Amino acid sequence: MTGSPYLRIRSIKKSYKGAVALHDIDLDVEQGAFVSLLGPSGCGKSTLLQILAGLLEADGGDVQLGGEDITNLPPWRRNIGLVFQNYALFPHLSIRQNVRFGLDMLGMDRTEAEKRVDESLAMVGLDPALSRKPGELSGGQQQRVAIARAIAIRPRLLLLDEPLSNLDAVLRHKVRLELRELHDRTGITTIMVTHDQAEALATSDRIAVMNGGRILQYEAPEALYRAPATAFIAGFVGSPPANLVPLSALDNNSWTLANGQVWKPIASLAPRAAGVRAGAACIMALRPEALAVGVSGEGGLPGRVVAIEFIGGDRLVHVETGGTQLTVRVSAEQAMAGPDILLFPPQETPLLFDANSGKRLKADF
């Protein structure tokens, strides 16, 4: 798409009594996209969402939606749908009345509103004849009602604040697919907050990874997985996430591990290949599923098996290596010889980060 993006967030700042929750947030979202805000608890995701909805005033910066500056628009004029983590269904109204609430605010006439309620409930897979109060529904049903209520007004933007976190694991998996389907059917531009990276990877067109009130990287899921911009992201994305191995360059060919042990890897993983000078402290990210296990060979990282977890189909092998514990994912059939093994990282360019800044080194491919 050319021209300015559908949602354009510029230098949004927010502090709570001196504690900074958001530093200069910039974010562009294309029309019809499904974007996730991914980050650990307390990183400012909900704060950003509330600012977008107009429920919280930013200390600075501006927000444009569809070319209109909405920074100072009160929430009730924004036409932005919001689904809360705890659903916030009005307990004194029936399900249908909840879904109709926003339509009444629009002044829609009765028959049309009722039709829209039916549509919206059907869209989230609920029986439109449901005449109960929210308190009588299961968590999963309440969540659907909350979504139906938000989409009934045909919002310009749909904001979901951890919509799946109150559901059990099985339901969460099912509903995240449904969320994506619903998005594809309605075409409503959607921003979902989550701290579950698997959820973000599975549903989103793009993911904004946040930490400490900043957006660290904003990429499509594959790019985020393949080329994390910081060690933090590498250690956060993937199931299980990448192992972060602290090491420092001994010379052009070898690394010193955390416990002082020296590791001489194959040439493509050596300090020289990464352009790292002797003495520089780095972090190497090793993906659990990309590590090969062997007993002999060139450039292997020596380790000792500490524990093995069976996770169905695969096994997670916990390996003590040079003072760091790593997780390796191997198929369940693979035999595991003895406690002492060698780990072989993949041959391609390593995911190497500066230990101080956490930034990616030589991310030039």
Place this chain on the structure above:
Amino acid sequence: MNQTPDITPTTTTLLIAPAAVLMFGVFVLPFLFLVVLSFWSQVPGSLSLDTSLTLANYVRIFTDSYYLGGLWTTLWLSGFVTLICLLLALPLARWIVLHAGRAKGLLIGISILPLICGALLPTLGLVNLLSPLGFINGALKSMGVIQSSLPLLGNITGVTIGLVQAFLPLMVLPLINTIERIPRDYEKAAMSLGASPLVVWRRVLLPLMLPGIVAGSLLVFCAALTAFVTPQILGQGKVVTFASLAYQQAAMVLDWPFASALGIVMLLFLALAGLVGALISRRLARGS
């Protein structure tokens, strides 16, 4: 083996017996006596009682315009005081819940002060404030707002101010209690669905506060209906309420049967108010 003592119906009965006897002695018996007394009559010109049963006292209350007027004044005054308390308490309670922060305990303490220091002291304080030479009139005069004193004592205005002052906490406390239990997400959700603050109040906050509103209104209404000290002092005998009528009859005219009948009528109105409150609460409980 089982260490806990058996709780049998017999032991339970024994345990509540002292309280039951006390309640019977100081509440039920006098109450029954009051009921019976209200159907007796006073022998004119003497202090002796005619114990033949008669409805005369009740007929007198509901036909004599003086007593009917007192009853009517008391009812609408109580309703009016309840309304004023509600209008003042709604924003106050919400403000205390949302913004008072650390001062909340202190504010709640201050607001229940009128309840715990009795009716007399605050009322006498109000006399100082409201009298023709009191603080309010003095201040208004010195600012040149008024030339002669506003009549704030010995009329309905004074009594209303006094009753609102005395019973506001009865409204504020239940409201604080309900408002504290309303998550703020409801308002936020309503606003994101297009509801302006006024609509949020009407369609979301007030309905959710209804249990507190009903409880507070019932408390204030009943308290105002039976109030004696405040209307007596601030009304300076010129505002005739039901409690003051009963007092006149019991302590000055010494017509005890008639005073009893007045008391019983007041109790009936209290019971009626309680019944209405209970019905509304029941409907609310069933509805949500």
